[in-house]
Amino acid sequence: MASVEWKSSVVTAAGTDIHVTRGGNGPPLVVLHRDIGTLDHLPFYDSLAAHHEVIIPNHPGYGASPRPDWVANVRDIALVHRALLGQLGLNGATLLGLGFGGWIAAEMATCAPNAAEKLILVGPMGVKPPTGDILDQALISYIDYVREGFHDPAAFARNYGLTLTTEQLVQWDLCREMSFRVAWKPYMYNDSLPHLLRGVQAKTLIVHGASDRIVPASAAALYAERLPNARLETIANAGHLIEMEQADTLASLIAAFVAS
Amino acid sequence: MHLMYFTEQPMKDYPVEAGNDIGFTSLLMSNKHFDPVAGSRLYNEFLENYIYAEEMGVDGIMLNEHHNAPFCMQAKANVFASLLAGATKRVKIVLLGNPLPLSDNPVRLAEELAMIDMISKGRLVSGFVRGGGQEQLATNANPAYNRERFQEAHDLIVKTWTVPGPFRWEGKHFHQRVVNPWALPLQQPHPRIWIPGVISHETIVWAAQHGYPYIALNTSIEDTKRIWQRYDAAAAEVGYTPGPENRGYLIRCHVAETEEAALASARQFLWMDGEFTGRLKPVWASPSGYFSPSSRETFVNFIAGQSASPSRPRKTFEQQVADLQIIAGTPEQVVKSLRKIMTETRPGIMAFWGNDGRMSQKDAQTSIRLLGQEVMPALRVTAKELDLKCPFEADMPVSRAWANAQTAQAAE
Numbered sequence: 001m002a003s004v005e006w007k008s009s010v011v012t013a014a015g016t017d018i019h020v021t022r023g024g025n026g027p028p029l030v031v032l033h034r035d036i037g038t039l040d041h042l043p044f045y046d047s048l049a050a051h052h053e054v055i056i057p058n059h060p061g062y063g064a065s066p067r068p069d070w071v072a073n074v075r076d077i078a079l080v081h082r083a084l085l086g087q088l089g090l091n092g093a094t095l096l097g098l099g100f101g102g103w104i105a106a107e108m109a110t111c112a113p114n115a116a117e118k119l120i121l122v123g124p125m126g127v128k129p130p131t132g133d134i135l136d137q138a139l140i141s142y143i144d145y146v147r148e149g150f151h152d153p154a155a156f157a158r159n160y161g162l163t164l165t166t167e168q169l170v171q172w173d174l175c176r177e178m179s180f181r182v183a184w185k186p187y188m189y190n191d192s193l194p195h196l197l198r199g200v201q202a203k204t205l206i207v208h209g210a211s212d213r214i215v216p217a218s219a220a221a222l223y224a225e226r227l228p229n230a231r232l233e234t235i236a237n238a239g240h241l242i243e244m245e246q247a248d249t250l251a252s253l254i255a256a257f258v259a260s
Numbered sequence: 261m262h263l264m265y266f267t268e269q270p271m272k273d274y275p276v277e278a279g280n281d282i283g284f285t286s287l288l289m290s291n292k293h294f295d296p297v298a299g300s301r302l303y304n305e306f307l308e309n310y311i312y313a314e315e316m317g318v319d320g321i322m323l324n325e326h327h328n329a330p331f332c333m334q335a336k337a338n339v340f341a342s343l344l345a346g347a348t349k350r351v352k353i354v355l356l357g358n359p360l361p362l363s364d365n366p367v368r369l370a371e372e373l374a375m376i377d378m379i380s381k382g383r384l385v386s387g388f389v390r391g392g393g394q395e396q397l398a399t400n401a402n403p404a405y406n407r408e409r410f411q412e413a414h415d416l417i418v419k420t421w422t423v424p425g426p427f428r429w430e431g432k433h434f435h436q437r438v439v440n441p442w443a444l445p446l447q448q449p450h451p452r453i454w455i456p457g458v459i460s461h462e463t464i465v466w467a468a469q470h471g472y473p474y475i476a477l478n479t480s481i482e483d484t485k486r487i488w489q490r491y492d493a494a495a496a497e498v499g500y501t502p503g504p505e506n507r508g509y510l511i512r513c514h515v516a517e518t519e520e521a522a523l524a525s526a527r528q529f530l531w532m533d534g535e536f537t538g539r540l541k542p543v544w545a546s547p548s549g550y551f552s553p554s555s556r557e558t559f560v561n562f563i564a565g566q567s568a569s570p571s572r573p574r575k576t577f578e579q580q581v582a583d584l585q586i587i588a589g590t591p592e593q594v595v596k597s598l599r600k601i602m603t604e605t606r607p608g609i610m611a612f613w614g615n616d617g618r619m620s621q622k623d624a625q626t627s628i629r630l631l632g633q634e635v636m637p638a639l640r641v642t643a644k645e646l647d648l649k650c651p652f653e654a655d656m657p658v659s660r661a662w663a664n665a666q667t668a669q670a671a672e
Binding site: 138139140141142143164166169170172173174176177178180181184185 | 287288397400402403404405541542543544547548549556557559560561563564565566
């Protein structure tokens with residue numbers, strides 16, 4: 001695979017600075033990252049960039065995007081991203097939401113239910129699981145929370161290394177603080193979302209890791225039931241952090257879905 | 261000098277082995293291990309001891325609250341404050357304090373506190389705290405808004421006490437159609453507000469800016485001095501010079517007839533695995549957003565299990581005795597150590613955490629008796645020599661805002 005040239009810039013949307021990384025060529029695909037932020041580089045992103053122009057914004061208050069004090073819920077984040085996409089001329093871009101980012105993507109879709117974009121939700125948070133609960137990160141350390149995200153315990157070190165830097169811990173802490181600000185209570189869901197999903201026309205792929213210990217399978221099933229044009233795929237040997245554990249499988253599923 | 265008695269209200273009859281099995285003794289330790297029969301007996305013993313402390317001559321009873329843990333049985337400071345309002349006659353009832361961010365309705369707190377002040381005939385000192393990290397989790401208060409909620413709740417309570425209703429409150433975290441409680445404090449303009457703490461610089465500065473006494477919780481002499489430097493600098497910036505009346509100090513102090521007996525009992529201050537708060541996961545003590553952003557790098561390593569607690573460095577019993585953070589002995593020995601603390605740090609308020617852990621009721625009461633009857637009278641003499649006045653003796657204004665309003669009124 002040819003190496004991808006990634007470029008970062010700061011774009012102001014809804015009055016707040018958003019750090020955006022872009023790379024690759026093809027139809028645009030926006031990646032909405034997780035509640036733990038994102039690593040700067042992932043082989044998965046390179047795979048996507050082989051077929052797409054990939055746009056990875058840091059959510060307001062996450063990663064390199066500063067925290068606007070007024071952002072109080074996930075819908076606020078969704079609308080900042082809507083403003084961002086409008087500004088970048090990316091209104092029809094495919095939205096790929098990972099976990100917490102899946103919730104954001106779903107909120108973005110409900111805000112423009114007739115948009116022509118495609119939607120990919122990977123282990124999405126945002127709905128109250130009909131059975132089970134979304135794992136509460138407030139009760140476990142940053143490291144344990146990420147560990148819970150993998151099917152294979154060895155995947156943690158493969159992605160994050162054997163020793164963690166203070167910088168990584170600070171990043172996780174900043175992300176966690178922002179997640180608390182927007183999703184503390186109820187924890188990681190919006191009661192009105194399952195109702196609003198019924199109105200979303202976007203063609204949607206929902207992906208769930210067979211051994212996801214963070215978001216119960218019932219949440220993905222609820223999304224599949226409520227979204228009128230959705231299909232649910234389950235990936236074996238994957239936990240919640242599918243893009244870091246089964247990157248190729250996920251990338252292939254996405255390529256086939258976008259091409260269809 | 262104001263001299264108070266304090267106990268954490270330990271749930272000493274919890275099964276230790278249960279904590280050892282799971283590796284922690286807080287937040288998620290199942291309350292199936294809580295024995296209400298023992299709880300009933302212990303609550304009544306605590307009440308008996310508070311009343312006894314008044315009889316033995318203390319000036320105040322200090323109360324606090326914690327949740328979901330055997331180290332402290334008091335889940336609502338206002339409950340014991342209410343009991344003491346009726347059951348005691350003379351002592352100040354010093355709440356250190358109500359954890360404001362845990363409340364979704366500060367007007368109800370203002371109402372309860374006004375009732376306590378009236379029932380006690382004006383003996384309430386209404387301290388406020390942010391609450392510990394795990395209290396946020398135990399009560400589902402968002403740690404990321406902890407300080408904002410603390411400050412806004414404080415502002416709303418003081419306004420409720422001092423501005424005639426009805427008025428409306430549309431804040432960021434609290435919203436009230438009608439603020440107009442038919443219960444107002446007896447003390448005018450409102451009960452004194454004291455602010456306890458350990459490490460948070462922001463809280464020290466905030467207390468100094470408001471002119472509220474700060475109560476250093478069992479810090480080392482050196483750390484206490486650093487707290488006063490910071491407090492004094494913040495006070496100077498808003499135009500006043502603090503004195504001993506702005507300074508309080510809580511010390512673990514157990515007194516017995518012999519040094520051996522005192523030291524043996526004082527070990528109970530570390531009754532929960534070398535700590536008094538018991539074992540807890542660092543992430544519970546410091547949820548994200550709760551601690552100061554300026555300390556983020558220090559705290560994240562603590563939370564990740566890569567360094568010790570930045571707020572309470574772990575020390576052995578012997579070290580703590582040597583550093584005068586635990587004082588134990590005969591009245592004469594204890595007075596000598598306390599004089600050193602008073603001379604070095606010049607507090608106008610002192611709280612004595614007299615007993616803890618599995619200490620017997622008899623030993624607890626012996627300590628209370630010796631503290632009240634022998635130690636405190638000697639300390640009052642020292643306080644006179646050192647000119648250590650408490651807020652009541654110094655007739656200190658209840659707040660800078662109040663002092664400034666009085667000055668402005670006089671100028672008109």
